[in-house]
Structures are given as structure tokens and as C-alpha cells.
Amino acid sequence: MRKPHVVEAIIGNTKVLGQLDSNGILQRFYWPAVDYYQQLKLFLAAVFLDGLVFFEDESFKIKSGYRDDFAYFFEYKIADKTIFQLDFVDFETDSLVRLWETDFEDFYVFLEPMINSSSLFNAAKVDKENEIIYAYFKGTYIGLAFENKIKSFTVKNGISDANDNQLEGWSEATNPQIAVKLKNTERVVCFLAFGNSKDEIYQKLSYLKQKGYDEIYRQNKAFWEKKFSKVKLICTQDPKDMQLQKRSAYVFYTLQNSKTGGILAASEVDEKFFHCGGYGFVWGRDAAFIVSAMDKLGLSREVEKFFEFKFSCQEKEGFWDQRYYTDGSLAPSWGIQIDETASVVWGFLSYCERQNSLHLIDLYKDKLKKALLFLIAAVDSTKGVVCRSFDLWEEREGIHLYSNASIYAALKKAKKYFPDLESEIEMKLKAIKNQMVTRFYSPKLSRYVRSTDVRISHEEFLKLPEENRYMQKDERYEITYYFKKQDEVVDISMLGIYYPFEMVDSSDKAFKTTILAIKRECQNSIVGGYKRYSDDRYIGGNPWILTTLWLAIYYKKTGQIDRAERLFEWAKAHSLPNGLFPEQVDRLTGKPAWVVPLAWSHAMYVLYLYE
Numbered sequence: 001m002r003k004p005h006v007v008e009a010i011i012g013n014t015k016v017l018g019q020l021d022s023n024g025i026l027q028r029f030y031w032p033a034v035d036y037y038q039q040l041k042l043f044l045a046a047v048f049l050d051g052l053v054f055f056e057d058e059s060f061k062i063k064s065g066y067r068d069d070f071a072y073f074f075e076y077k078i079a080d081k082t083i084f085q086l087d088f089v090d091f092e093t094d095s096l097v098r099l100w101e102t103d104f105e106d107f108y109v110f111l112e113p114m115i116n117s118s119s120l121f122n123a124a125k126v127d128k129e130n131e132i133i134y135a136y137f138k139g140t141y142i143g144l145a146f147e148n149k150i151k152s153f154t155v156k157n158g159i160s161d162a163n164d165n166q167l168e169g170w171s172e173a174t175n176p177q178i179a180v181k182l183k184n185t186e187r188v189v190c191f192l193a194f195g196n197s198k199d200e201i202y203q204k205l206s207y208l209k210q211k212g213y214d215e216i217y218r219q220n221k222a223f224w225e226k227k228f229s230k231v232k233l234i235c236t237q238d239p240k241d242m243q244l245q246k247r248s249a250y251v252f253y254t255l256q257n258s259k260t261g262g263i264l265a266a267s268e269v270d271e272k273f274f275h276c277g278g279y280g281f282v283w284g285r286d287a288a289f290i291v292s293a294m295d296k297l298g299l300s301r302e303v304e305k306f307f308e309f310k311f312s313c314q315e316k317e318g319f320w321d322q323r324y325y326t327d328g329s330l331a332p333s334w335g336i337q338i339d340e341t342a343s344v345v346w347g348f349l350s351y352c353e354r355q356n357s358l359h360l361i362d363l364y365k366d367k368l369k370k371a372l373l374f375l376i377a378a379v380d381s382t383k384g385v386v387c388r389s390f391d392l393w394e395e396r397e398g399i400h401l402y403s404n405a406s407i408y409a410a411l412k413k414a415k416k417y418f419p420d421l422e423s424e425i426e427m428k429l430k431a432i433k434n435q436m437v438t439r440f441y442s443p444k445l446s447r448y449v450r451s452t453d454v455r456i457s458h459e460e461f462l463k464l465p466e467e468n469r470y471m472q473k474d475e476r477y478e479i480t481y482y483f484k485k486q487d488e489v490v491d492i493s494m495l496g497i498y499y500p501f502e503m504v505d506s507s508d509k510a511f512k513t514t515i516l517a518i519k520r521e522c523q524n525s526i527v528g529g530y531k532r533y534s535d536d537r538y539i540g541g542n543p544w545i546l547t548t549l550w551l552a553i554y555y556k557k558t559g560q561i562d563r564a565e566r567l568f569e570w571a572k573a574h575s576l577p578n579g580l581f582p583e584q585v586d587r588l589t590g591k592p593a594w595v596v597p598l599a600w601s602h603a604m605y606v607l608y609l610y611e
Helices: 160-164 200-211 213-229 240-255 284-296 300-312 338-355 358-361 367-375 402-416 420-436 460-462 492-497 511-523 545-557 563-571 598-610
Strands: 008-014 016-019 028-035 035-036 040-048 062-067 071-078 081-089 094-099 106-113 121-125 132-137 140-146 150-154 172-174 178-183 187-195 397-399 451-456 469-473 478-485
Touching: 008 081, 008 240, 016 081, 016 187, 028 040, 028 094, 028 187, 062 284, 094 140, 094 420, 106 132, 106 140, 106 160, 106 187, 132 160, 132 178, 140 178, 150 511, 160 178, 160 187, 187 200, 200 213, 200 367, 213 240, 213 598, 240 284, 240 511, 284 300, 284 338, 284 598, 300 338, 338 358, 338 367, 338 460, 358 367, 367 420, 397 478, 402 420, 402 492, 492 511, 492 545, 511 545, 545 563, 563 598
Parallel strands: none
Antiparallel strands: 008 016, 016 028, 028 035, 040 106, 062 071, 071 081, 081 094, 094 187, 106 178, 121 132, 121 172, 132 140, 140 187, 150 178, 397 451, 451 478, 469 478
């Protein structure tokens, strides 16, 4: 069964990560790190009422939300009785802790493991003496234990076995489906622990059971209160902004692997890549915005940990590839994306200047220089940027306005710290500027275009007019490449030349016309908001939170406050009731349409507040 792509909430402890859907089902749990592996195929609870009733169903749900800003609750009503469920991840043991409060007598918990993202050859064994059920596969173990007395159990065909309100007691099985019937004392407490050995699981679960739920909750509440005490909050006229800021901080904390510093774009929801290339990776592109927002919120230690991570995984040629796992290893990529490298350099230097932490520039000076030399080599002293790479959205290979602006900003920031490169950098900056007003300007449209020299298919090549196409033959292989000279599609990423990269100011006439084109062609006329570009078809071509806030920031910086506030309020109105921002909003219904939460969406919200 395919897991849902849109979830309601994430829970974590800055090392591991779980996802809850809108019914309260724990759909995914990533261990031993926030980005891998997925460990659960099925984790459900039920009461027995003339048959099994799985209360984790939308028809029974009353309400849900965060409690104490770190634990997530659901409340259900069934047969005039309420069931309260609360989940959090223990900061010490990386275990899931779940509480149910209910007076239903017959209470069941079901677990089907998918250890290290594989459901093949998992096995299970019951330790009757210690009342622990182990699932295991190739040296990875999951342990299930309770504060409550176990009345009966099976590790084989658990759901069908429970249909008669009795369990057959199978204590070992392969491909297990575990079921446990518990003695309910109006409160059921469940612990789900993960480890590399049976002994590690035993130690974790024994520790948790001995400490007890109330003390574990108290300690985790104190852990998160300490985390949130560092967060700087802006007071506004709308109390919702306090919730959204705290939720943004929680998202940044939980999506960052605190051991390494890597920050995910989002918790993975498309692990089999049915609709996209995945989200559970570290991008320098997203992170440039995310760490800027984290810095605004006062999370400087976490920001510095991220840059420590980035410099540790820099490629020997000086660049950063498209994306990485949070352990620093290279993640699946499909081509160089030069704004990733430029964004890291620009973001790092911007942070050092804001915090007056210039010692960090000296600490990483050699690595910075390698990155700069890579960027410098991508720019011809007269033509401007000549390196083809993928665009901001990772869909087109060519030379892109946003990418050029990121290179421009990185080189401009770095110039004063590398006097030996100053004259060469100055020459390159002039070339990029000249390229913008010549190659990236369309006299016909009186505005900028998003890309030049875009690689296209032969079929598309044949449809273009002669003046907007050319081809190149590979001298070594029998391959012909086809290119579009200018891509005139209106794209929100063209805002990048103004914010954040400051390549033009707001008085630039071509930029003003570009803004008008964005407003005209990217706005959704049904639910509001802005899509990425005029012919966007990704997940149906929906408006995005981050793109709408990007335009709002432009309006705010240029004094168009009413326009800015309207877009800002639109974004806030399309957050979930729990304060999490999705990536996209359905173009027809206005409901969350894709990844929840997206760190970049939260970053743009924070950056708007602090502008």
C-alpha cells in the first residue's frame, strides 16, 4: 500500500524523525537519522467493539495539534467515548513514545516493521519474561514495549488473528505482523525503540519503562523549552505569528541532523520517487534561505553547524553537487546546478558579516577559495557566465538569470576577503552585469528572460523560429545538441536578481516590467497565490507558499505594503491549523497539495517578518 504524500505533522528530536497523517497514523519513522531509513510499514491501534474498530480514521477524529510545541495529539470519539493519543520522540533514546487515554477495555496495538526500508525477511521474536517484542533484520532491531500488562500477543497475522478478540500467542515468525492485547488502566503507554542489537533495544526499553511516562514527558518538555528559549520572536498584531514563528523554529530544529548539521528540504514523502526526485536531502539552494531565516530566529549555533557540514562535503573541484544526505555523502543527482555552490558561498559570507564572525572566513578560507575559483572559471571575462547547469527548479539545462545572480552575489561578497582575486572578480562581475542587460534582455518584451542557451529536444527545436535556436555537434561522438537562445517563460525565480542577490535595484525599468509579467502570468485567479512560472505543471501547476512570499518580500522592500500584506496574509491563511506550511496549495480547492512541512516555505515566512 502506497503511503500518503501529504501528511499533517512531523515529530522529532533533531536526530530522528516521524510523520503523522491527518488521522493520527504514524506513516513513517526515519532512524538512525532524519533522512534514512524508513522503519515502519504499519503501526495502528484499535479497540474491540463488536469487532475491531480502528479509531485512527477521519470519521472518528475530533481535533489534533501540537502540545507544548513538541508533542502531537489526536482526539477521537467513538461510541460516545473519547480516545486521546499523544506522540513525541524521546531526546535521549531516539524512541517513539505514545500515550493513549481511553476507558475501552479491549485495546490492541499492531506493528508491521519495514526495517531499513525493506519489508523482506523481517522477523520477530517475543521475550515473554521482559514483555518486549523484537523485530529484526540484518543487524537492525525494533523493540515494542508497554507500561501496561500484556494480556495476549502474536507476531503472526496480527490483525486477522485479533478479529475474534483473542490472540493465538505465536512468539516467532518471519514477515511478521505483530499484535498485542493490553490490560487497559484508562491509560496505555507504548514505547517503540530502534537499535543495532537486541541488547541495545533491551537497555533502551528498560530505561524508558523504569523512568515512566510522566518523567519522560517532563524531561522532553524541558529539553524543548531550552531549545525554544533561544528563539527570538517578533511580536505582531496577529497572535498567529507567534505560533508560526515557533512552528518554523521547530521545523528547522527537527529537519536538521544535529549530529552532522545537514538540513533537509523536507521529510521524505515520496520515497519511491513516483512524482518527483525526492525531498529528504540537503540542498545548498534551499539552505541559503533556510539558514538566513534560522539566523534571524537566533539559531546561530545551528547555522554554523550547517556550514561546517557543507564545507566537510565539498567536492575536490571546489563545487557542491546538487544534493547530499545528512551524513555528507552524495545523494542521487542529475547534473550540476551552479547556484547550489554560489548560494553556499553567498549564504556563508552573509552570515559571517551579520554576526561579525569573520574568524569563520579565515577558518574556511582555503575551501572558500576553491569554491570561488570554480565560480570564476564558470564566467568568461567578456561573455559572462558560460557554464550550462540546471536551473533553480532543476528542470532545464542552460544559463539562467537566477543562477547568474547567485554567482554575482557570491563573487561580490567574496571580493574583499580575497585581494589576490579582486581584479579578476571585478572583471567577471562586469561581464555578468553586461550579460544580463544584453543576452537576458528581450527588446520585444521590454523585460528580462529567465534563461538563455537552454538545451531542448529535437522535436522542440523544429518548432522554434530560426532566430531563436541553434545546434552543436559533438566532435567525439555522433551526437547533436539542440538549444533555445532565449527562454521567455515568466518565472518567479527572476525575482532573485533583486532579492536576495541584489544585482539590480527596484528602479531598473526592465525589472519593473518583469514584475508586471510575473503578476500577470503566475497568479492563480481561483485560490490566489503564485505558481513558479506561467506554464508550471508540476503536481498540477499549483501556487506555492514560498513563491508568493518571495513576491511579498519584494513588495515590502519597495514600500508597497498593502500588496505585500495581502500576499503575506494569503500565505498565513494557507498554513495548516497546526502552523505548518506546505510547499503548494491546490489550485482549485486551496488545500495543502504537496509536501508538509517544507522548510523553504517556513524560511520565506520568517524572512518576510524580519525584512
